[in-house]
Every structure is written in C-alpha cells, then in structure tokens.
Amino acid sequence: MSTAPATLLEASDIGITFGGLKAVQGLSLRVPTGALHGLIGPNGAGKTTAFNLLTGVYQTQTGSVTLAGTTLSGKRPHEIALAGLSRTFQNIRLFGELSVLDNVMLGSHLRGTHRLIRTVFRTPAFVRQEEAMRERALELLGIFGLQGLAAEQAKSLPYGDQRRLEICRALATEPKVLLLDEPAAGMNPSEKKSLASTIRSIRERFGVAILLIEHDMGLVMDICEHITVLDHGQVISAGTPRFVQDDPKVIEAYLGVVEEEGTGNGERGTGKASLGKASAG
Amino acid sequence: MKTLAQHTKDVPASRAFRPAVVFLPWVACVAVAFAVQLVAPALFDDYWVNVLRRVGVFVIAAVSLNIVNGITGQFSMGHAGFMAIGSYIGASTTYTGSLLLHGSVGDDSFAVQGTMLMLGGLVAGACAAAGAGYLVGLPSLRLRGDYLAIVTLGFGEIIRVLLELTSKQVDTADGARANPFAAFFSFNGPTGFFGTPAYASNFWIWLFVAITCVVAYRLKRSSSGRAFLSIREDEIAARAMGIDLTKYKVRAFVLAAAFGGVAGALFSHTGVNPSPTDAGFQRSFDIIIMVVLGGLGSISGSVLAAILLVLLPEMLRGLQEYRLVLYAVLLIVMMLVRPQGLFGVKEVWDLWGAKRKARGGTP
Amino acid sequence: MGYELLQILTVTIAVGSLYALVALGYTLVYGVLKFINFAHSDVFVLGAWTSFTTAVFLIATQGIDSANPPWWLGVLVFLSALVVCGGVGYCIERFAYRPLRKAPRLNVLITAIGVSLLLQNVGQITGPTIARSEQGSPLATLPFGATPKRMPTLLPEVVLNESTLAKGQAQGGAARGVVVLDQQITLEEGRQYRLAITRMQAGSDGALRTIRESLSLAVESGTYAAGTELRTTPRRTPEELSGATYELRRGPRVPINLIDVIIVVVSLSLMVGLQVLIYRTKMGSAMRALSHNVETASLMGINTNRVISFTFVLGSVLAASAAFLYPMKYPGLNQTAHGIWVLLGLKAFVAAVVGGIGNVRGAVLGGFLIAAIEFFGAWAYAPLRDVYVFAVLILVLLYRPNGLLGKAVMEKV
Incomplete structure (x- = not known):
C-alpha cells in the first residue's frame, strides 16, 4: 500500500442526533479501493450508528456519503445496497426460516430482474437467472465451507456458521465495499484466527474494500491497515494501527471506560497502558 | 468470481427451457377443472356439488390472502373488502352486460355469451380489486x-x-x-345485488383454483417469492440486501387483492347475492383463520384448511352457533401450541419428501 | 344552526369521554407490552352486557319497580361490570398473552384476534335463562344470546336545563289522545315542549298509585287558549287524565342531560385518578418503568408479571366503566358480535393512536378529537360517519405515525 489508491467510500462530516443525543457527529472516513479499514471505539461510541448512517438505515442529518463518485446520502437502503455497499449485522439478521441456500440467493436478488410474468410462466429468461443464482450461491457457500448445509434452515445453524453465512450473503450482492459489524463477536480464539484469514482472503478474492467494526483489538490491529477511533460519536483518532495504538486520546477513551465501570465516578484515567490489554476479553 | 449477469448468460439453453416443467402445470389446471366438473355430480347430490363451488371460492380466497399475510408477513385483515369489490364488479359486468346486450338476464339462449361476460367480469373484478390493493398496499410501507x-x-x-x-x-x-355507466355502479345499497345468473360452474371455479395455486406456488418458489419471504423474516436485513420493500409489499398486496377479486367475482356467480356485509371483517376473519390454520406461507396448507373449514360447518349443521367459538379457540390454541400453523411455511409434500438435496430454485 | 352545533358539542363531550376511557385501556396495555390488545373492545362489550344482565336480573328477582329504580341498583350494576371485566381482562392476559410474551408479534396479534372472536361469539350463545318476566318469558340469559336487548333505565331521563312554562290541572278532551289545559299556552317555533303529567291510577290490586309520565305535544307552534284540545303522544284516555296535574316544560335550545353530566364527571374523575395512580404510586412508577424497558425493569426487581396483570385489569376496569355508562345513554344493546361494537372499539382504538399510543394524555385528547370528527362529520354528511374516523387514522399514521403526543421511537438495528 505504498501508492495511494483512489478513494472508494467517502463519508464527510456525517452526523445524526437522537432526541438531543449526538449519536454520531462530524464523522469523516475514506476507504480506498481494496482497503481493510477498522472502526473501533468503546461501547456506545456510535460505531453501529455510523454503519446505519452509511447504509441508509438512518438518514444522515449532516454531511454526505459517496461511493465511487455516486452520492449515497439521502438514498434508501436498498438503493445503497445496489450501489455496492453491503453489510452484516452485529446481532445476526439472517432470514431464519429460509434455507441457507435461499439466504445467499436473496443476496444476489438485487443483481437480477424479477418480472412477475416471467415468474408465473417460467420463461427461459427466468429459469436461466434462477439457475445462475443458485449456482452462484452454491459456489459462494463452497468458498465458506457451508455447501453441505445449503438445505438447512438458517436459524438451525451454529453461531459461527451463521456469522459466516451472513458474510456470504453480503458478498452475494456483489458489493464494492463490505461492512462487517463485529464479525468475531462470540467466537473463540481459534475461530477468530480463522476469521482473520477469511477476511483477508475475501479481500483478495472478491476485490472488495472492507470496513470492519470489531471489539477484539488483537484482530483489528492484526488485519486492518487503517483504523478510525470513535468515542461519544466523534472521531478521536485515525491512522495506522501503530499510530492509533499509541495515541493518548485513544488510550484515555478506553481506560476512561474501564475506570467508569470500576469506580462509577466518571473520571477518565490518564495512565498509559497497552490497548491490547485494556480491551482484551 | 463471475457476476450474476455473466452467470445467467452462461446457463445452457437445455437447462433454461424444460417444456414439461413449464407447461404441465397448466395442463393439470384444466384437468383438475374437468375432473371436478364431471366427477362431482356422480358422487354427490346437488347440494354437495354446490358446496363444492363454495369450497373452491374459499380456496382461492385463502391462497391469495396467504400471499400477503403468510408469505410476505404483512397482516391484512381486509381481504373480504377485495373479495367484495370483485364480487360486485363481476356480478354487475354480467348483469348489466346482459341487460345491455340481450335485454334480459339469465336467458338460456344467452348462456354462452353470459359466461363470456362472467369471464370479462372476473378480469374486471380482479383489476378493480388490484387497484384497491395498490391503494391499501401503499400505506402498508409505513x-x-x-x-x-x-x-x-x-x-x-x-x-x-x-x-x-x-x-x-x-x-x-x-x-x-339510458345510462350504462350509472347502471353498472348501481349496486343496490344495503340490500345487496340481486339476480346474477349462476354461471360459475365447478369447472370454472376449480380451473381458477388450480390456476391460483400454480401462480401462488410458482411465485413462492422464485426470486420474487424469496423477496416476499425475506420481508416477512426481517425487513431491515431485506433492505440491506437491496430488496425494495415498497415494490414488493405493494406487489404482494396487488397480487393478493387481484386473486381475492377473482374469488369474489366467481362467488357472485354461484347464486349467492353479494351484499355490503360481505366486505366486513367477519368474512375477513374467516379467511384469516384458514390461512393461519394451514400455515402462514404454505399454499397447500391454505388449500387444505379452506376445504376443511368450509366443509366442517356443513357437516356440523346443528352446531352453527358454536362454529365461530370453535374457530376462535382453534386460533388461540394454534398460536399457543403450534404458532406456525399446520404446515408452517412448508408444503404438504415437503413433509414426506424427507430432506431432499438443496432446492429453492425452480421446481 | 348555532344551537345545532352546540348540541353536537355536548354529545361530543359525553361520547368523547367514553371513547377516551376505552382508549386508555388500549394505551395502557400498549405502554407495557407494546402490542395492541385487539380484545379490548370486546371487554367493553362484555361490560355493557354484564350491566344489562345484572340490571335485568336484579329487577326481576328483587321486585324492583323498573320505572323508579333505587340508587343502589346502578351501583350494583356498575360493580358487576367492574368485577366481570376485570376478571376477564386478567384471564386473557394470564392464559392467552403471557405464554406468548417472547413470541413473534404476528403470533400475538393473531392470538389477540382469536381472543376477540372468542369473546364476541361466546357472548352470542344463548345460555340458560336467569331472569324471566312476570309472564314467564325470558328476559336475560347467560351467555347473552344473539338478539338485541334494551337496557332498563337505571336513571330517570332528566334534562337539566329544561324550564317550566306553566302548571295546572289537565283533563281529557272528548276523544282519546287529547289533553285540555286550564290556561293559555304559547309554543314557539323550533323548540321542544312536553307535558309532565302526574296522575293517579289503580293497580291490579285496586290500590291507587301515582304515575308520572311525559307526553309530547303533537301540535304546531302557536298560541292555544285555555280549554283547547291538544293532541299528545302517547295518547291517554279521558278517564286516565281525570284529576291529573300537568307541567308544561320547555326544552332548552341546547339540552344538557343528566346522563351526559354523569358520564363526563365519572370519566374525568377516573382519568384524574389514573393520572394520580401512574405518577404518584409505586405501582404507577413500576408501570412507567416497564413501558420504558421491560428487561431493565425486571432487573430492578419489579415483578413484571404482576405489573402487566395489573395493567390489564386496570384497562379492563376503565373499559367496564365506559361500558356501564354507554348503555345508559344509548340503551339499545346489539348482540356481542354485531359490527357496531367492532366499529365502536375501533374508534376508541383510533383515538388512542391519534393521541399517540402509549401516551395516557394522548388517549384522552384522542377520545375527544375522534368524537368531534365523528359527530361533526356526521352533521356534515351522515352516511360517511365511520369513514371519517378511518380517514383520520390513515392520515395520522402516514404523516404522524406516533400520534399527536407520542414520541418518535427508532427501531434498533
């Protein structure tokens, strides 16, 4: 990453207020093509809200978002997905009653055409597309080692598989940028390790840029090239993992939280400590 | 990895068009219609042959409601309203049409043209109901x-x-x-619309039953059907996957309303006079119970439940007073014990099909 | 026209406060459980029929003179409605909704519809007779049966602001159905007049009883000299009128009925009581905590099941109060599954939504607002009376989905 690649996803100065609470304020992000970008911050810092703003679940009240030159802010979530921004959810949101295969096929829905007449009469165009969707979905499932579970109900899958299925479904939308919301949540160390390599290989294989929210600092520091740190809805630091790790503001934000939880006096600690330790577990 | 568009192009022609899969269901529709028309009178007396027509109408109503309530998960309680629109428009097309073209209604010599009028009325009723479905579907988005x-x-x-x-x-x-337009929409107020000839024989009714089932099933097993189901499962995830909620919710409402309209139009041609109370919630509840009992999302479940719930009161004539009490208890117990209904989102044949290999594409 | 509008206003205030009482039930339950209790309006209907049945039963078995009911009849009837509705409200929550606390919304919705259907249709079954007339014909059954009934009068029909124009002796004229007064009277255009007659009549045992009754004058406006024969309805024979005294009562331009005043007073005191309960008592703060967040509330040691049960009973009791008052104003009782009840319940529901569901003050505001729209709308064009209310519902849901006083809630992703 010596040459600066073109900016793919750019958020400038976006913000939203919920009933007086500034959930996200003046957030700016630049995710270049093929980047692996981390978004971290203490609990309640506004990371998921930022994702919701980017993907249109909430409407931005200030600022703008562009993806490869197209403006996303003001568009509805499905239009944003069509533009090439796909995501997973912190609390997995699969289509539980549907089969694993159907979940992934739904991912590629937005790249197809769906005419009722074709559907009802099963025209060749319809069958072709349906077959293609299925083949593609099976191929994706194969990449994630889920092909054997294609016929299972999504909700019957073990937790780790559900996480992977969600990523798989998001990739089926043919995204330019993939937003992963705490993909390692609830995973054990070995699962996390394999997740890290999966994320790296996704970038290679699908050529997508990845924006990652993660609590596991080890994982983020390990795989991300660039990290943005949020606290109280605002960017407090941004840069390489090494830079962010040593930024006093970041340490203060994290340790402050630790102290708050410990003593409840709300005063922020100033002691210097390794971030990796501060948030381990 | 290839994009979906490239993939679609690469599917070989041999797999894109399989005549048996495409045409057989339609042939089956006609076969079913003939079978019911010919076999029913041999097995039952006139009364039960007539009951069979009622059964057919409610099968269409239940299957169509299932598209919106079951598959798309948008709980509509106004299906009887769509049926009533179809009923009145259909009945008036035949009735007023007969008056205009023939001078009188229900003449034997006009039966063939009358039946054509009825089919026109079905289309008109379906369109009117679909229009209403569009209007109702819009607020459903919010x-x-x-x-x-x-x-x-x-x-x-x-x-x-x-x-x-x-x-x-x-x-x-x-x-x-003197004024065909006004005559067409003179629906006779609270007393109901009289005198529509009973052109809807078991043939026509069961033809449309079969068509409705094929259409509903093909919808369910298609990309559009998956989109409907995804909305029911999780709207936020569906949106994030690029599914246009507006489009699909409205689609579901329009489709359900259109077939509801067909059901209504057929009903008004079975010797039953449509009346305003048909649009009320009592009738809507009847159909909802069928859909819930059969399984939200199960086409065959709706068919079976509709047959059962129309026949049951016929068999338990003495218990008329308790019919709705029984339904209510059924509904509550169902939700407590088996909330997904008898078949859930599955079809009857899925139950003994064991676990077949990955399916989900075209049947 | 001005007077007509004022008259509509009085009806609006009376019926509006009833809507508000029922709407409060919807709102309270929504507040703690975040779902619409479809069966709430049926609890209201149950209350009305319970009132009817208790009243008829007491009148038949306690030898009460139905023309002059004692004050305690109303109290007992009210209590019976409260107890039955409160009990049924408790059972609905305990046996139908509680098992589904964690189920998907759709299942709860369907269950609620089921409970609603159940109450409606059980009510329509004709059960054993519990009260008979003197001739032995059944007056009330339990369950209530499928024929409309008429609520007995618990309260004499009194117009509070009626004025007396003349008093004196009346007698029958030559023919049946006319009354002759002993002084000249003048009847103005556009006013209601009636004759309050007091007369003696022998009962079946021969004893004389005082009869008070109200005759309306079937004559046009104008001045009538003493001794003119005036036609009346109902018609009385000269024998019946011998020795009778009369009062000529002039109806006000905007009548205020005793029952309307009672409805408003009872409703308002219940609303004030509810406000006190919610903001000044321990149970009230538990309810508010629950409506804020069920999980946090239970973590803080609140017995959520108890609070939810209490809320259901509270809502049902409010509905029962409305249900006791409603048939006193509109004595015609339709069978429990009749569409008119569903519409009534829907209006109360719309009131709750328009005010902002989950918001207690909103429900009250919505109740009056919906009544105003309904009655003033009916004045403008009567056949669309029910359509107006739904039009308002749809508009509010589309443009202000949280109601007039409700707060916006963001869905958590």
Whole structure:
C-alpha cells in the first residue's frame, strides 16, 4: 500500500442526533479501493450508528456519503445496497426460516430482474437467472465451507456458521465495499484466527474494500491497515494501527471506560497502558 | 468470481427451457377443472356439488390472502373488502352486460355469451380489486404489523359503507341503456345485488383454483417469492440486501387483492347475492383463520384448511352457533401450541419428501 | 344552526369521554407490552352486557319497580361490570398473552384476534335463562344470546336545563289522545315542549298509585287558549287524565342531560385518578418503568408479571366503566358480535393512536378529537360517519405515525 489508491467510500462530516443525543457527529472516513479499514471505539461510541448512517438505515442529518463518485446520502437502503455497499449485522439478521441456500440467493436478488410474468410462466429468461443464482450461491457457500448445509434452515445453524453465512450473503450482492459489524463477536480464539484469514482472503478474492467494526483489538490491529477511533460519536483518532495504538486520546477513551465501570465516578484515567490489554476479553 | 449477469448468460439453453416443467402445470389446471366438473355430480347430490363451488371460492380466497399475510408477513385483515369489490364488479359486468346486450338476464339462449361476460367480469373484478390493493398496499410501507391490521380492517369497513351508499339496482334494459355507466355502479345499497345468473360452474371455479395455486406456488418458489419471504423474516436485513420493500409489499398486496377479486367475482356467480356485509371483517376473519390454520406461507396448507373449514360447518349443521367459538379457540390454541400453523411455511409434500438435496430454485 | 352545533358539542363531550376511557385501556396495555390488545373492545362489550344482565336480573328477582329504580341498583350494576371485566381482562392476559410474551408479534396479534372472536361469539350463545318476566318469558340469559336487548333505565331521563312554562290541572278532551289545559299556552317555533303529567291510577290490586309520565305535544307552534284540545303522544284516555296535574316544560335550545353530566364527571374523575395512580404510586412508577424497558425493569426487581396483570385489569376496569355508562345513554344493546361494537372499539382504538399510543394524555385528547370528527362529520354528511374516523387514522399514521403526543421511537438495528 505504498501508492495511494483512489478513494472508494467517502463519508464527510456525517452526523445524526437522537432526541438531543449526538449519536454520531462530524464523522469523516475514506476507504480506498481494496482497503481493510477498522472502526473501533468503546461501547456506545456510535460505531453501529455510523454503519446505519452509511447504509441508509438512518438518514444522515449532516454531511454526505459517496461511493465511487455516486452520492449515497439521502438514498434508501436498498438503493445503497445496489450501489455496492453491503453489510452484516452485529446481532445476526439472517432470514431464519429460509434455507441457507435461499439466504445467499436473496443476496444476489438485487443483481437480477424479477418480472412477475416471467415468474408465473417460467420463461427461459427466468429459469436461466434462477439457475445462475443458485449456482452462484452454491459456489459462494463452497468458498465458506457451508455447501453441505445449503438445505438447512438458517436459524438451525451454529453461531459461527451463521456469522459466516451472513458474510456470504453480503458478498452475494456483489458489493464494492463490505461492512462487517463485529464479525468475531462470540467466537473463540481459534475461530477468530480463522476469521482473520477469511477476511483477508475475501479481500483478495472478491476485490472488495472492507470496513470492519470489531471489539477484539488483537484482530483489528492484526488485519486492518487503517483504523478510525470513535468515542461519544466523534472521531478521536485515525491512522495506522501503530499510530492509533499509541495515541493518548485513544488510550484515555478506553481506560476512561474501564475506570467508569470500576469506580462509577466518571473520571477518565490518564495512565498509559497497552490497548491490547485494556480491551482484551 | 463471475457476476450474476455473466452467470445467467452462461446457463445452457437445455437447462433454461424444460417444456414439461413449464407447461404441465397448466395442463393439470384444466384437468383438475374437468375432473371436478364431471366427477362431482356422480358422487354427490346437488347440494354437495354446490358446496363444492363454495369450497373452491374459499380456496382461492385463502391462497391469495396467504400471499400477503403468510408469505410476505404483512397482516391484512381486509381481504373480504377485495373479495367484495370483485364480487360486485363481476356480478354487475354480467348483469348489466346482459341487460345491455340481450335485454334480459339469465336467458338460456344467452348462456354462452353470459359466461363470456362472467369471464370479462372476473378480469374486471380482479383489476378493480388490484387497484384497491395498490391503494391499501401503499400505506402498508409505513405501518408496522398491528397498525397495518387495523388500517386494512378499516379499509374493509369503508368498502362496506361505500357499498351501502350505492343507488338502487337498475333492472331493466331501458334503464341500463339510458345510462350504462350509472347502471353498472348501481349496486343496490344495503340490500345487496340481486339476480346474477349462476354461471360459475365447478369447472370454472376449480380451473381458477388450480390456476391460483400454480401462480401462488410458482411465485413462492422464485426470486420474487424469496423477496416476499425475506420481508416477512426481517425487513431491515431485506433492505440491506437491496430488496425494495415498497415494490414488493405493494406487489404482494396487488397480487393478493387481484386473486381475492377473482374469488369474489366467481362467488357472485354461484347464486349467492353479494351484499355490503360481505366486505366486513367477519368474512375477513374467516379467511384469516384458514390461512393461519394451514400455515402462514404454505399454499397447500391454505388449500387444505379452506376445504376443511368450509366443509366442517356443513357437516356440523346443528352446531352453527358454536362454529365461530370453535374457530376462535382453534386460533388461540394454534398460536399457543403450534404458532406456525399446520404446515408452517412448508408444503404438504415437503413433509414426506424427507430432506431432499438443496432446492429453492425452480421446481 | 348555532344551537345545532352546540348540541353536537355536548354529545361530543359525553361520547368523547367514553371513547377516551376505552382508549386508555388500549394505551395502557400498549405502554407495557407494546402490542395492541385487539380484545379490548370486546371487554367493553362484555361490560355493557354484564350491566344489562345484572340490571335485568336484579329487577326481576328483587321486585324492583323498573320505572323508579333505587340508587343502589346502578351501583350494583356498575360493580358487576367492574368485577366481570376485570376478571376477564386478567384471564386473557394470564392464559392467552403471557405464554406468548417472547413470541413473534404476528403470533400475538393473531392470538389477540382469536381472543376477540372468542369473546364476541361466546357472548352470542344463548345460555340458560336467569331472569324471566312476570309472564314467564325470558328476559336475560347467560351467555347473552344473539338478539338485541334494551337496557332498563337505571336513571330517570332528566334534562337539566329544561324550564317550566306553566302548571295546572289537565283533563281529557272528548276523544282519546287529547289533553285540555286550564290556561293559555304559547309554543314557539323550533323548540321542544312536553307535558309532565302526574296522575293517579289503580293497580291490579285496586290500590291507587301515582304515575308520572311525559307526553309530547303533537301540535304546531302557536298560541292555544285555555280549554283547547291538544293532541299528545302517547295518547291517554279521558278517564286516565281525570284529576291529573300537568307541567308544561320547555326544552332548552341546547339540552344538557343528566346522563351526559354523569358520564363526563365519572370519566374525568377516573382519568384524574389514573393520572394520580401512574405518577404518584409505586405501582404507577413500576408501570412507567416497564413501558420504558421491560428487561431493565425486571432487573430492578419489579415483578413484571404482576405489573402487566395489573395493567390489564386496570384497562379492563376503565373499559367496564365506559361500558356501564354507554348503555345508559344509548340503551339499545346489539348482540356481542354485531359490527357496531367492532366499529365502536375501533374508534376508541383510533383515538388512542391519534393521541399517540402509549401516551395516557394522548388517549384522552384522542377520545375527544375522534368524537368531534365523528359527530361533526356526521352533521356534515351522515352516511360517511365511520369513514371519517378511518380517514383520520390513515392520515395520522402516514404523516404522524406516533400520534399527536407520542414520541418518535427508532427501531434498533
């Protein structure tokens, strides 16, 4: 990453207020093509809200978002997905009653055409597309080692598989940028390790840029090239993992939280400590 | 990895067109219609042959409601409203049409043309109901479950009130010719619309039953059907996957309403006079119970439940008073014990099909 | 026209406060459980029929003179409605909704519809007779049966602001159905007049009883000299009128009925009581905590099941109060599954939504607002009476989905 690649996803100065609470304020992000970008911050810092703003679940009240030159802010979530921004959810949101295969096929829905007449009469165009969707979905499932579970109900899958299925479904939308919301949540160390390599290989294989929210600092520091740190809805630091790790503001934000939880006096600690330790577990 | 578009192009022609899969269901529709028409009179007396027509109408109603309530998960309580629109438009097409073209209604010599009029009425009724479905579908985008239920309930009631306000039926050829448009919409107020000939034989009714089932099933097993199901499962995830909620919710409402309209139009051609109370919630509840019992999302479940729930009261004549009490208990117990209904989202044949290999594409 | 509008206003205030009482039940339950209790309006209907049945039963078995009911009859009837509705409200929550606390919304919705259907249709079954007339014909059954009934009068029909124009002796004229007064009277155009007659009549045992009754004058406006024969309805024979005294009562331009005043007073005191309960008592703060967040509330040691049960009973009791008052104003009782009840319940529901569901003050505001729209709308064009209300519902849901006083809630992703 010596040459600066073109900016793919750019958020400038976006913000939203919920009933007086500034959930996200003046957030700016630049995710270049093929980047692996981390978004971290203490609990309640506004990371998921930022994702919701980017993907249109909430409407931005200030600022703008562009993806490869197209403006996303003001568009509805499905239009944003069509533009090439796909995501997973912190609390997995699969289509539980549907089969694993159907979940992934739904991912590629937005790249197809769906005419009722074709559907009802099963025209060749319809069958072709349906077959293609299925083949593609099976191929994706194969990449994630889920092909054997294609016929299972999504909700019957073990937790780790559900996480992977969600990523798989998001990739089926043919995204330019993939937003992963705490993909390692609830995973054990070995699962996390394999997740890290999966994320790296996704970038290679699908050529997508990845924006990652993660609590596991080890994982983020390990795989991300660039990290943005949020606290109280605002960017407090941004840069390489090494830079962010040593930024006093970041340490203060994290340790402050630790102290708050410990003593409840709300005063922020100033002691210097390794971030990796501060948030381990 | 190839994009979907490239993939689609690469599917070989041999797999893209399989005549048996494409055409056989339609042939089966006609076969079913003939079978019921010919076999029923041999097995049952006139009364039960007539009951069979009622059964057919409610199968269409239940399967169509299942598209929106079951598959898309948008709980509509105004289906009887759509049925009533179809009923009145269909009945009036045949009735007023007969007056205008033939001068009288129900002549034996006019039966063939009359049946054509009925088919025209089915189309007109379906279109009118679909239009209403579009109007009701729009607010559904902004309403959560129980609000939508109330709004659709209100819709049925509004249809009822509006039907009660219609003017007296025009029953002479001269009257109809004087102002065909006004005559067409003179639905005879609270007393109901009389005199539509019973052109809807078991053949026509069961033809449309079969067509409705094929269409509903093909929808369910298609990309559009998956989109409907995804909305029911999780709207936020569906949006994030690029599914246009507006488009699909409205689609579901329009489709359900259109087939509801067909059911209504057929019903008014079975010797039953449509009346404004048909649009009310009592009828809507009847159909909802069928859908819930059969399984939200199960086409075959709806078919079986509709057959069962129309036949049951016929067999338990003495228990008329307790029929709805029984339904209510059924509904509550169902939700407590087996909330997904008898078959859930599955079809009857899925149950003994064991676990087949990955399917989900075209059947 | 001005007077006509004022008259509509009085009806609006009376019926509006009833809507508000029922709407409060919807709102309270929504507040703690975040779902619409479809069966709430049926609890209201149950209350009305319970009132009817208790009243008829007491009148038949306690030898009460139905023309002059004692004050305690109303109290007992009211209590019976409260107890039955409160009990049924408790059972609905305990046996139908509680098992589904964690189920998807759709299942709860369907269950609620089921409970609603159940109450409606059980009510329509004709059960054993519990009260008979003197001739032995059944007056009330339990369950209530499928024929409309008429609520007995618990309260004499009194117009509070009626004025007396003349008093004196009346007698029958030559023919049946006319009354002759002993002084000249003048009847103005556009006013209601009636003759309050007091006369003696022998009962079946021969004893004389005082009869008070109200005759309306079937004559046009104008001045009538003493001794003119005036036609009346109902018609009385000269024998019946011998020795009778009369009062000529002039109806006000905007009548205020005793029952309307009672409805408003009872409703308002219940609403004030509810406000006190919610903001000044321990149970009230538990309810508010629950409506804020069920999980946090239970973590803080609140017995959620108890609070939810209490809320259901509270809502049902409010509905029962409305249900006791409603048939006193509109004595015609339709069978429990009749569409008119569903519409009534829907209006109360719309009131709750328009005010902002989950918001207690909103429900009250919505109740009056919906009544105003309904009655003034009916004045403008009567056949669309019910359509107006739904039009308002749809508009509010589309443009202000959280109601007039409700707060916006963001869905958590």
